[in-house]
Amino acid sequence: MKEKENMDKELSSLKKKVSLGEISRRDFITRVSALGFAASAPLLLSEVAQAAPKRGGVYRMGLGGANTGDSLDPATNGDTFMINMNQGAVRNALIEVNHKGQAIPELAESLEPSADAKRWVVRLRRGVEFHSGKSLDADDVIASIEHHRGKDSTSAAKSVAESMGKMKKDGSQTVIFELDGGNADFPYLLSDYHVLIGAADSSGKIDWAKGDGTGPYSVKSFDPGVRSHLMRNPNYFKSGEGNFDEVRMTAINDTAARMNALATGQVDAIARCDLKTVALLGRKPGVKILQTSGTKHFTYPMDVREAPFNNNDVRMALKYGIDRKAFINTVLRGYGTLG
Structure with missing residues (x-):
């Protein structure tokens, strides 16, 4: 058996x-x-x-974290709606993190580090096109990362981009990064949802508002904080992905309203359910609750430079005083694991 x-x-x-x-x-x-x-x-x-996916249909999503100040500039993105739209649908990064937490090439075809991990040679995937028809090249990569740097930058990824050191292109399909210090985790920096690749113009600038990306869907319309309407990119470079003809994203910031929209068939999928009532939602016919492991974690930070936290006995007492299993079962309703 x-x-x-x-x-x-x-x-x-x-x-x-x-x-x-x-x-x-x-x-x-x-x-x-x-x-x-x-x-x-x-x-x-x-x-x-x-059982493989078939092309066609309209995918309706109800997402939270939307604001009227949202922008197609990835430097400003920071919540569910725009991350799903900009990184998940419209644009790509050089690297993506797969379901196992591994950094794998996306727009990059390969990354080759030097022995000390200070120099990285990034070769781009050939044949990738933006929605406008422009071919991806090294100038696009350099302009996209430079967008986050400089004293006037307000990008949420400014420190990440500045840590990438000096960049230079070696032909149209290769970018070389010279870091100030070795970094074995450099590929993960290139997967940041802010550091997406846009199409550079002849002056080396990118008009992010145009929404020109390499992703599986192009922007038909975008009403910040309200909705977006995306169309399938027939030239998407990832085989077997981007199968819906259209994707309609609706901003539903209230969790209860979002769950009700799914329960009543107004949308096909939502993210961020209420942990208290998600089990009830899962009982509704036709609704399936999907759970995946992420990187979110809870910590107990203490300033060890100041009393009483400079005393290891105090720190250990606080750690032992927390019932971590009870935290998972009550606060997280069982949706978590011990670190």
């Missing part, structure tokens, strides 16, 4: 991996055959293919 359960889990895992492109079809058949499903391997692969 236990062996069958393990085989079923492994088979489900392989199906998921091949559907996400993490393993090839050949690898799928080979590994499924090794589990004892050689005869049915082609059928299983066919099932996965049939």
